[in-house]
Amino acid sequence: YGCVSVGVAIVVKMQLAAAFETRAPVCKLRDAHCKAYSSFRPFRSQPAPRAAPVHNRARRGVACQALEKYMIDKLGAAEATYKEMNVRMADPEVAANAAEFQKVAKAAADLETTVTTYRTYCDSEKQLADAQAYLKEVQSDPEMAEFAREEITELQSKLVELEKQLKLLLLPRDPLDDKNIMIEIRAGAGGDEASIWAGDLYRMYLRYAQKNNWKVNLLSYTQAETGGYKEVIAQVLGESVYSKLKWEAGVHRVQRVPATEASGRVHTSTATVAIMPEVDEVDVVIDMRDVDVKFARASGAGGQNVNKVETAVDLMHKPTGIRVFCQEERTQAQNRERAFAILRARLFEMELQKQQAAIYAARKSQVGTGDRSEKIKTYNYKDSRMSDHRIKENYDLGKALDGEIEDSIQAMISVDQQERLKELADAMVART
Numbered sequence: 001y002g003c004v005s006v007g008v009a010i011v012v013k014m015q016l017a018a019a020f021e022t023r024a025p026v027c028k029l030r031d032a033h034c035k036a037y038s039s040f041r042p043f044r045s046q047p048a049p050r051a052a053p054v055h056n057r058a059r060r061g062v063a064c065q066a067l068e069k070y071m072i073d074k075l076g077a078a079e080a081t082y083k084e085m086n087v088r089m090a091d092p093e094v095a096a097n098a099a100e101f102q103k104v105a106k107a108a109a110d111l112e113t114t115v116t117t118y119r120t121y122c123d124s125e126k127q128l129a130d131a132q133a134y135l136k137e138v139q140s141d142p143e144m145a146e147f148a149r150e151e152i153t154e155l156q157s158k159l160v161e162l163e164k165q166l167k168l169l170l171l172p173r174d175p176l177d178d179k180n181i182m183i184e185i186r187a188g189a190g191g192d193e194a195s196i197w198a199g200d201l202y203r204m205y206l207r208y209a210q211k212n213n214w215k216v217n218l219l220s221y222t223q224a225e226t227g228g229y230k231e232v233i234a235q236v237l238g239e240s241v242y243s244k245l246k247w248e249a250g251v252h253r254v255q256r257v258p259a260t261e262a263s264g265r266v267h268t269s270t271a272t273v274a275i276m277p278e279v280d281e282v283d284v285v286i287d288m289r290d291v292d293v294k295f296a297r298a299s300g301a302g303g304q305n306v307n308k309v310e311t312a313v314d315l316m317h318k319p320t321g322i323r324v325f326c327q328e329e330r331t332q333a334q335n336r337e338r339a340f341a342i343l344r345a346r347l348f349e350m351e352l353q354k355q356q357a358a359i360y361a362a363r364k365s366q367v368g369t370g371d372r373s374e375k376i377k378t379y380n381y382k383d384s385r386m387s388d389h390r391i392k393e394n395y396d397l398g399k400a401l402d403g404e405i406e407d408s409i410q411a412m413i414s415v416d417q418q419e420r421l422k423e424l425a426d427a428m429v430a431r432t
Contacts (some may be wrong), residue, residue, distance in 0.1 A: 118166060128155040171420050178242070183236055202234070214238030252379065291315055313339045315343055
């Protein structure tokens with residue numbers, strides 16, 4: 001019996017090797033089949049697995065066919081662009097121009113994941129076709145047919161997952177996602193406790209930035225007498241800063257017993273967070289006739305220069321009423337440059353909010369517009385819980401205040417992606 005089993009295993013191995021010499025999935029079948037016979041037991045035919053219902057087989061067939069035409073067109077265009085970018089990077093003229101080379105390299109890097117996933121999908125599709133063809137050839141052998149079906153099921157599942165990834169990768173990216181930002185935190189309702197809470201929020205985002213290896217520069221602040229900030233503005237530099245922190249824009253509410261509360265009553269205070277992408281002068285044109293520029297002596301540390309010379313800059317944008325006061329730098333020119341940078345960012349954010357409000361209202365997004373009037377999160381100290389009201393999820397308060405807010409941000413990104421995928425599906429149904 002053992003000799004018979006070994007003989008059968010050798011024959012099967014030779015047949016499989018001849019039929020699919022280079023295909024990885026069938027190599028897996030061959031190895032698995034040989035292992036099944038290596039125990040030197042008599043060969044017993046196993047009954048073929050029960051066939052899947054007709055409707056399931058039909059659904060699987062559709063899932064394993066080529067992607068929808070609109071996706072094929074986009075993926076084909078992405079692959080062509082990716083190849084073109086790689087050719088351009090090899091061009092000596094492009095390589096000699098550092099700015100142009102960086103631009104081309106970034107374009108190629110942005111497409112690399114999409115193209116790699118698409119190529120993996122195409123390879124898996126070919127492997128599936130080979131496995132299905134082989135299954136037809138071995139229908140008379142129940143054992144071999146079983147292994148082939150298992151491989152087909154595995155490849156079908158893989159294709160479904162790859163298709164989901166490709167749909168997400170094809171979603172239009174926010175052109176501002178790669179921008180650095182200015183984060184503005186203002187004390188809201190709650191008096192002195194609101195200022196303390198604004199300071200706590202600033203430290204939370206500072207720790208989150210450190211975990212992401214981002215650089216934070218404090219630009220402007222107004223300290224409160226009891227601690228914290230009435231207002232604080234900081235610049236955050238790094239990779240994909242706006243793509244993550246844009247979900248933090250809005251009203252953050254805290255419920256806790258303030259340190260100054262003798263009776264132990266829980267107070268509710270708020271602070272507003274604004275996330276402003278950094279923009280160049282060409283993105284926002286400021287008419288200097290609309291700006292009142294004043295200079296003053298700066299307060300605080302900095303030596304005799306800042307105390308005797310009017311280095312602080314006070315801007316007032318008359319059409320919008322936006323005021324910017326900057327005194328952190330040692331020279332008037334540096335403070336003026338920073339003040340105008342903050343003003344441009346605020347003006348850009350105002351226009352951006354108008355556009356986003358119109359877009360999100362039209363599509364009735366579950367994510368929300370990020371408008372400051374929205375209460376997006378509540379930090380409950382009694383229950384040690386941070387609640388995100390937009391997606392109705394709770395998180396550990398201690399971890400959140402220590403800068404561990406990545407989970408909540410990724411949850412918001414996922415909700416936004418699913419909403420946009422639903423829009424895409426509805427658009428495809430409408431076309432048909």
